Amino acid sequence: xxxxxxxxxxxxxxxxxxxxxxxxxxxxxxxxAARIGAPVELAGVAVRRPSKVREGIDAGLVTTDATALVKRxxxxxxxxxxxxxxxxxxxxxxxxxxxxxVVSANKALLAQDGAALHAAAGEHGKDLYYEAAVxxxxxxxxxxxxxxxxDKVNRVLGIVNGTTxxxxxxxxxxxxxxxxxxxxxxxxxxxxxxxxxxxxxxxAAAKAAILAGIAFHTxxxxxxxxxxxxTEVTAADFRSAKEMGCTIKLLAICExxxxxxxxxxxxxxAMIPLTHPLASVRGAYNAVFVESDAAGQxxxxxxxxxxxxxxxxxxxxxxxxCRNRLNGATGPGESAYADLTxxxxxxxxxxxxxxxxxxxxxxxxxxxxxxxxxxxxxIDTVRQQGKDGEASLVVVTHRASDASLTGTxxxxxxxxxxxxxxxxxxxxxx
Amino acid sequence: xxxxxxxxxxxxxxxxxxxxxxxxxxxxxxxxAARIGAPVELAGVAVRRPSKVREGIDAGLVTTDATALVKRxxxxxxxxxxxxxxxxxxxxxxxxxxxxxVVSANKALLAQDGAALHAAAGEHGKDLYYEAAVxxxxxxxxxxxxxxxxDKVNRVLGIVNGTTxxxxxxxxxxxxxxxxxxxxxxxxxxxxxxxxxxxxxxxAAAKAAILAGIAFHTxxxxxxxxxxxxTEVTAADFRSAKEMGCTIKLLAICExxxxxxxxxxxxxxAMIPLTHPLASVRGAYNAVFVESDAAGQxxxxxxxxxxxxxxxxxxxxxxxxCRNRLNGATGPGESAYADLTxxxxxxxxxxxxxxxxxxxxxxxxxxxxxxxxxxxxxIDTVRQQGKDGEASLVVVTHRASDASLTGTxxxxxxxxxxxxxxxxxxxxxx
Numbered sequence: 025x026x027x028x029x030x031x032x033x034x035x036x037x038x039x040x041x042x043x044x045x046x047x048x049x050x051x052x053x054x055x056x057a058a059r060i061g062a063p064v065e066l067a068g069v070a071v072r073r074p075s076k077v078r079e080g081i082d083a084g085l086v087t088t089d090a091t092a093l094v095k096r097x098x099x100x101x102x103x104x105x106x107x108x109x110x111x112x113x114x115x116x117x118x119x120x121x122x123x124x125x126v127v128s129a130n131k132a133l134l135a136q137d138g139a140a141l142h143a144a145a146g147e148h149g150k151d152l153y154y155e156a157a158v159x160x161x162x163x164x165x166x167x168x169x170x171x172x173x174x175d176k177v178n179r180v181l182g183i184v185n186g187t188t189x190x191x192x193x194x195x196x197x198x199x200x201x202x203x204x205x206x207x208x209x210x211x212x213x214x215x216x217x218x219x220x221x222x223x224x225x226x227x228a229a230a231k232a233a234i235l236a237g238i239a240f241h242t243x244x245x246x247x248x249x250x251x252x253x254x255t256e257v258t259a260a261d262f263r264s265a266k267e268m269g270c271t272i273k274l275l276a277i278c279e280x281x282x283x284x285x286x287x288x289x290x291x292x293x294a295m296i297p298l299t300h301p302l303a304s305v306r307g308a309y310n311a312v313f314v315e316s317d318a319a320g321q322x323x324x325x326x327x328x329x330x331x332x333x334x335x336x337x338x339x340x341x342x343x344x345x346c347r348n349r350l351n352g353a354t355g356p357g358e359s360a361y362a363d364l365t366x367x368x369x370x371x372x373x374x375x376x377x378x379x380x381x382x383x384x385x386x387x388x389x390x391x392x393x394x395x396x397x398x399x400x401x402x403i404d405t406v407r408q409q410g411k412d413g414e415a416s417l418v419v420v421t422h423r424a425s426d427a428s429l430t431g432t433x434x435x436x437x438x439x440x441x442x443x444x445x446x447x448x449x450x451x452x453x454x
Numbered sequence: 455x456x457x458x459x460x461x462x463x464x465x466x467x468x469x470x471x472x473x474x475x476x477x478x479x480x481x482x483x484x485x486x487a488a489r490i491g492a493p494v495e496l497a498g499v500a501v502r503r504p505s506k507v508r509e510g511i512d513a514g515l516v517t518t519d520a521t522a523l524v525k526r527x528x529x530x531x532x533x534x535x536x537x538x539x540x541x542x543x544x545x546x547x548x549x550x551x552x553x554x555x556v557v558s559a560n561k562a563l564l565a566q567d568g569a570a571l572h573a574a575a576g577e578h579g580k581d582l583y584y585e586a587a588v589x590x591x592x593x594x595x596x597x598x599x600x601x602x603x604x605d606k607v608n609r610v611l612g613i614v615n616g617t618t619x620x621x622x623x624x625x626x627x628x629x630x631x632x633x634x635x636x637x638x639x640x641x642x643x644x645x646x647x648x649x650x651x652x653x654x655x656x657x658a659a660a661k662a663a664i665l666a667g668i669a670f671h672t673x674x675x676x677x678x679x680x681x682x683x684x685t686e687v688t689a690a691d692f693r694s695a696k697e698m699g700c701t702i703k704l705l706a707i708c709e710x711x712x713x714x715x716x717x718x719x720x721x722x723x724a725m726i727p728l729t730h731p732l733a734s735v736r737g738a739y740n741a742v743f744v745e746s747d748a749a750g751q752x753x754x755x756x757x758x759x760x761x762x763x764x765x766x767x768x769x770x771x772x773x774x775x776c777r778n779r780l781n782g783a784t785g786p787g788e789s790a791y792a793d794l795t796x797x798x799x800x801x802x803x804x805x806x807x808x809x810x811x812x813x814x815x816x817x818x819x820x821x822x823x824x825x826x827x828x829x830x831x832x833i834d835t836v837r838q839q840g841k842d843g844e845a846s847l848v849v850v851t852h853r854a855s856d857a858s859l860t861g862t863x864x865x866x867x868x869x870x871x872x873x874x875x876x877x878x879x880x881x882x883x884x
Contacts, residue, residue: 048604048748058671058791059603155601161749163593163601171585171593173489174478174769241488301755304734318478318766319591319756325731326752336748339604353783361488 031060031346032067034099034124036090036115037106038078040331041129041156042069045103045338046081056339060346068093070106094119101345103338104128105156113137120148125349127341129156129334135230135246138237142358151354153341158231159184159310161333162326163340168238168314169356175316177239180278181453182312183305184231186328187222188254188274190214190308192293196271201259214308224253225291228276236278236289239314241362244278244289250369252292261293261447264379264418267407268451270295271303275452279372286365288372295377296453303453313453370427375404375454377420379446380436384415388441392417395439399432400424414443420451461490461776462497464529464554466520466545467536468508470761471559471586472499475533475768476511486769490776494531498523524549531775533768534558535586543567550578555779557771559586559764565660565676568667572788581784583771588661589614589740591763592756593770598668598744599786605746607669610708611883612742613735614661616758617652618684618704620644620738622723626701631689644738654683655721658706666708666719669744671792674708674719680799682722691723691877694809694848697837698881700725701733705882709802716795718802725807726883733883743883800857805834805884807850809876810866814845818871822847825869829862830854844873850881 033049035042049056049066057063069081070090078086087093094102094115102119104126106112112133116126126145128134134141134157145152155165159182168177183189187209194205206223209215221227229251236244254274265272273296278289296303301323305311310328315321327333348355382388389408396403402422409416421429429448436442463479465472479486479496487493499511500520508516517523524532524545532549534556536542542563546556556575558564564571564587575582585595589612598607613619617639624635636653639645651657659681666674684704695702703726708719726733731753735741740758745751757763778785812818819838826833832852839846851859859878866872 044748052604052606055606055671055792056604059786059789162752163597166596166601167593170774171596171770172766173773174482174486174771175766176482176485241485301734304731316766318474318762318769320760320763322592322754322756324752324754327750330750332748333750336602336605336746339748340601341604343603344600347786348783351781351783353778353781356489356777359489362485 030063030065031100031349032065032098033342034067034093034102035069036102036104038069038071038081039105041105041334041338043078044331044335045105048335048339050080056343059343061350062346064342064346067099068096090115091118094124095122097122099124100349101342102126103342104130105338107132109133109136116141117144120144120150125151125345127338127345128152128154129338130154131157131227131230131234135233138234139243139358139360146357149354151345151348152357153345153355155341156334156337158234159312159324160326160328160330161336162310162312162324162328164312164324165238167324168235172314172316172319175318177314177316178280179315180235180239180312181302182276183273183302183310184276184312184328185222185228185274186308186310187215187219188228189305189310191223192254192257192272192274193306195257195259196262199259199262202255202257223255225251225274228274228291232276232278232289232291235276236287237360239278240280240287240364241359242287242364242366243360244287244366248289248366250290250292254293257293258447261449264377264447265295268295268377268420270297270451272449273302277452281367281371286367286371288367288369290369290372292450294450294452300453370425370430372426373423374426375421375423375451376429377418377449377451378433380417380419381443381446382415382417383441383443384410384413385441388415389417391439391441392419392436395435396421396432399428399435401428401432416446460493460495461530461779462495462528463772464497464523464532465499466532466534468499468501468511469535471535471764471768473508474761474765475535478765478769480510486773489773491780492776494772494776497529498526520545521548524554525552527552529554530779531772532556533772534560535768537562539563539566546571547574550574550580555581555775557768557775558582558584559768560584561587561657561660561664565663568664569673569788569790576787579784581775581778582787583775583785585771586764586767588664589742590756590758590760591766592740592742592754592758594665594742594754595668597754598665602744602746602749605748607744607746608710609745610665610669610742611732612706613703613732613740614706614742614758615652615658615704616738616740617645617649618658619735619740621653622684622687622702622704623736625687625689626692629689629692632685632687653685655681655704658704658721662706662708662719662721665706666717667790669708670710670717670794671789672717672794672796673790674717674796678719678796680720680722684723687723688877691879694807694877695725698725698807698850700727700881702879703732707882711797711801716797716801718797718799720799720802722880724880724882730883800855800860802856803853804856805851805853805881806859807848807879807881808863810847810849811873811876812845812847813871813873814840814843815871818845819847821869821871822849822866825865826851826862829858829865831858831862846876
């Protein structure tokens with residue numbers, strides 16, 4: 025049953041993702057029409073530089089006036105792939121007001137203003153879909169929102185930033201330092217000229233906020249996500265990790281507390297056992313573990329970025345939103361009914377690997393062990409190594425709260441016999 | 455916006471999956487209601503043995519008359535977890551006729567009669583969902599039907615049977631033979647008393663038919679799926695695989711031909727490189743690779759069977775179907791518009807590992823190589839090993855059609871110098 029009036033799509037942004045969306049809409053028009061039940065038509069493309077030649081896109085569709093495009097009134101779906109907060113937010117809001125549903129790939133905006141955007145979509149009876157905002161082509165939002173809708177998710181643990189995974193993988197496999205690995209990532213196009221959003225964990229933190237919100241049916245703001253970048257991970261940390269049978273990954277971790285009453289979300293580098301499936305995620309790939317009551321452990325793996333993979337996710341959403349429109353229905357909106365407490369980092373419970381530079385004399389280990397005990401942090405293993413009157417002490421703890429660990433480290437720094445805290449790294453995935 | 459009239463669910467079957475569905479519907483009733491937008495109520499449970507005590511299920515709901523239950527007329531969703539062809543097929547058909555949508559976990563029925571069931575659902579404007587029919591809790595049907603709806607899937611390659619993966623993993627890690635590993639699987643409850651459906655590949659073939667149909671938007675009948683079990687895989691095959699840097703897995707492979715005009719679906723044991731992510735799928739876990747034009751390579755991993763994981767998939771579908779019902783809409787139905795040719799096994803192109811027992815005398819290799827050349831099968835490597843006048847010859851080919859390989863092997867068997875073909879195994883995942 026094919027409807028002949030085409031659904032009209034406005035594309036906002038025509039960079040690496042947008043141009044690929046436009047290309048597939050053209051080359052696979054028949055497939056999309058068959059899957060949706062009606063043809064879809066590119067009705068307008070808003071760009072910043074209209075003079076740039078865009079192969080396969082009718083020049084008559086190109087405009088610099090994105091606002092006029094979303095307000096035309098005949099647009100069924102607005103696809104937003106410009107990124108950033110403004111003008112994306114105003115354009116999406118205007119789209120809902122003027123009768124369109126929205127497909128977005130904008131993690132920063134969704135993480136910051138997801139609740140308001142969902143409210144606007146709901147008010148106007150429109151869809152807001154954003155599979156492409158997290159982990160590129162990997163179906164993750166839809167499995168969490170729909171496939172696991174009858175289950176209770178307890179943890180989401182994943183590698184959600186390809187740039188940093190490329191850098192850490194390079195450091196792991198070659199022994200390179202951070203700067204050297206970053207330089208290679210930049211040269212190969214895996215890192216942007218200003219890599220801050222990736223290497224400082226801002227990108228992963230936005231994704232963690234989105235994932236935690238969906239997984240726990242609770243609003244999780246970007247500010248709720250603890251964030252620690254990976255710029256201070258050293259070649260020495262990788263050597264320590266290897267001694268532990270681990271590697272180091274930048275992880276996004278969203279967890280329900282053991283009593284179920286609260287949740288946490290965080291992004292930081294962590295040691296993870298080589299036997300864990302996330303340890304073997306190479307290059308710029310992404311992978312996300314989801315643990316739930318009934319399903320157990322699921323893993324989703326694939327390319328986390330890039331024009332084509334992101335376009336695949338955008339187009340999957342586009343098909344869904346178009347089908348909903350033909351049905352006169354909408355898909356699942358925001359689900360925040362559980363409204364759980366979002367706890368600060370201090371309440372996170374995990375294990376720690378701590379390297380201390382200490383004086384090489386009798387009694388040091390006893391002193392250090394006493395500090396751990398006083399703060400309620402139980403020690404799993406200690407390794408002591410002497411060198412010329414100095415020694416290093418590597419302590420791996422049992423599970424303890426981040427607050428206890430912070431207190432322990434503050435007290436350790438005050439000991440005369442502790443010359444310095446060389447590194448502290450969390451140990452995950454056990 | 456919560457509707458107060460509950461949606462009524464009829465549960466057909468109350469074994470390991472059904473009892474878990476009922477349990478979660480009861481214990482997580484509030485969550486389900488919040489996610490659906492209306493409460494769901496267990497309105498009847500059809501069982502074979504009504505006298506059995508079922509904890510947590512009101513005895514007044516239990517009936518042996520499944521037909522009367524699905525025909526009651528007030529049922530919103532029928533959940534079918536009895537399995538097998540009849541009476542499941544008649545019950546599902548009756549459910550549609552009497553106004554209910556259906557969630558099923560029945561791979562055998564879907565593989566055999568999916569088209570007719572989809573037609574019945576469509577005729578009555580009802581939903582037919584069956585995420586649980588393939589790979590247990592792993593979201594796979596929904597990602598293929600929805601997330602990748604804007605992409606072009608070229609291959610689905612996976613481990614979709616936990617019993618056989620447990621057995622093969624055991625053979626690989628312990629050097630055990632097939633029977634010994636099967637006995638252990640049976641003792642641990644991973645294999646049924648009659649393991650035929652699993653070890654002969656019938657179960658995996660049903661899943662391959664379902665996956666191929668969805669992936670390629672083409673009807674793929676169970677008879678279209680080439681099927682070879684894993685009962686003849688030997689410890690010697692594993693040793694050969696190790697020499698190749700491979701392990702052996704029972705794979706379901708659905709592929710589009712290189713010219714895009716036809717597809718194939720098959721289930722057989724195959725060597726797969728240890729570096730391939732599927733090689734490290736342990737025990738009874740399932741994992742499926744999906745390769746598409748835009749998304750690239752995606753992998754989905756998780757528990758492929760068991761009461762709770764399967765119940766998770768059933769409940770995800772239940773939530774979706776209930777939402778659709780409240781929306782007055784239906785989800786995606788069968789999509790078979792592409793109607794591609796389903797080619798027979800002979801047209802499959804892959805690589806082969808062949809072990810021959812040959813006479814240990816000059817000229818044998820030349821004879822054998824000539825036979826391969828005459829059939830257009832190009833040899834990658836040959837390894838020759840002599841022992842007491844006999845020798846073994848291990849040939850690994852480049853990519854060739856299955857028909858060419860079959861012809862080659864027939865001709866080899868006719869050579870005086872070839873005493874026997876010890877094993878033929880396909881090599882995949884490269």
